[in-house]
Amino acid sequence: MTPDGYRAWFASLRRAHAVAALAVIGVTAILYPFLAPASALFQLAMAGALLLLLVLPHAALDQYAALIVLQPRLGRLWPLGFMVIYGVLAVSVVAGWMIAPQILLPALILLAALHYGLGDVEEGSLWRYPEIVARGLAPFSLAVLFSLPQVTAFAGWLVLDVPMATRVIYDWALPVALAWQGLWALVILRSLWQTLSGHGDGMRAVVRVCEMAVIVLAFAMLPPLIALVLYVGLVHAPRHLFDFAARNPAIGNPSRAMMRVLRATILPTAMTIALLALMVFFFIDPAMPHAYSLRIAIWLVSAFAVPHAVFTFLALRGFTGLREMRAEAGSQSRR
Numbered sequence: 001m002t003p004d005g006y007r008a009w010f011a012s013l014r015r016a017h018a019v020a021a022l023a024v025i026g027v028t029a030i031l032y033p034f035l036a037p038a039s040a041l042f043q044l045a046m047a048g049a050l051l052l053l054l055v056l057p058h059a060a061l062d063q064y065a066a067l068i069v070l071q072p073r074l075g076r077l078w079p080l081g082f083m084v085i086y087g088v089l090a091v092s093v094v095a096g097w098m099i100a101p102q103i104l105l106p107a108l109i110l111l112a113a114l115h116y117g118l119g120d121v122e123e124g125s126l127w128r129y130p131e132i133v134a135r136g137l138a139p140f141s142l143a144v145l146f147s148l149p150q151v152t153a154f155a156g157w158l159v160l161d162v163p164m165a166t167r168v169i170y171d172w173a174l175p176v177a178l179a180w181q182g183l184w185a186l187v188i189l190r191s192l193w194q195t196l197s198g199h200g201d202g203m204r205a206v207v208r209v210c211e212m213a214v215i216v217l218a219f220a221m222l223p224p225l226i227a228l229v230l231y232v233g234l235v236h237a238p239r240h241l242f243d244f245a246a247r248n249p250a251i252g253n254p255s256r257a258m259m260r261v262l263r264a265t266i267l268p269t270a271m272t273i274a275l276l277a278l279m280v281f282f283f284i285d286p287a288m289p290h291a292y293s294l295r296i297a298i299w300l301v302s303a304f305a306v307p308h309a310v311f312t313f314l315a316l317r318g319f320t321g322l323r324e325m326r327a328e329a330g331s332q333s334r335r
Contacts, residue, residue, distance in 0.1 A: 054233030060268035142219035
């Protein structure tokens, strides 16, 4: 298959996946208030299960992103470089939570917004840059707009300073979220214009509008934590896996490339879950307050998320789109 055919195959896959993911999120958003218990414990249990089953597999491929980035520079020593960089970033995040959580939390949100925006937006014109901002900030802006009291309380608990978190959210986060609505509307209006006028890819524009509408529905109907995990697990994570398979057209068979990536997630995911279970069994005291255990879990998740976002940016998607690999040279050519 030619590189153009390869890219077209994955473009079609992204659209088919978007339709399926949005259907699941939409049905969940409609039925959740009627079927799910309102307890915080249920929400945490559901979010944890979704993280392990849907989000963890795409993060379990960080070593492949490191291979792409580091092997051309370090040769056979790339695993050592990966462990050092990953460890330094993870330890720095944990230290940030302990020393200056008020600074670390907004920095993590901005990094996550960039990560999500780059993953959601396909190649295109200069319009892709406002779309990256609009779609990357969407989960956080919608959480603030629809669940302001819960977000404020959660942020205050997380940074151990409720008055400061309240001031920051009301003085900074809320105005940003309100302004974000204008950018969101601009992206939707442009997509509708593309659909009605026949300019550009009309089908891509339709899927984009539907996706943005369903994400709004999810944050309007669901608890913010559940909505965020559904977005990351059902929308963002599969696209990350698609990018790994789409990145090297030398394989020649896109469906086989996709299966190779999926198989590669199984062992690291299983090992990570087993390691987490052992850590809980040996190191977590049952008498430890649940709030303290939850805070430690969030620290660890964010410590893993930062190197994941960095390696993904360097290996898979930059500001101009998917980074490609020339098979004959094994090197990257950035568009």
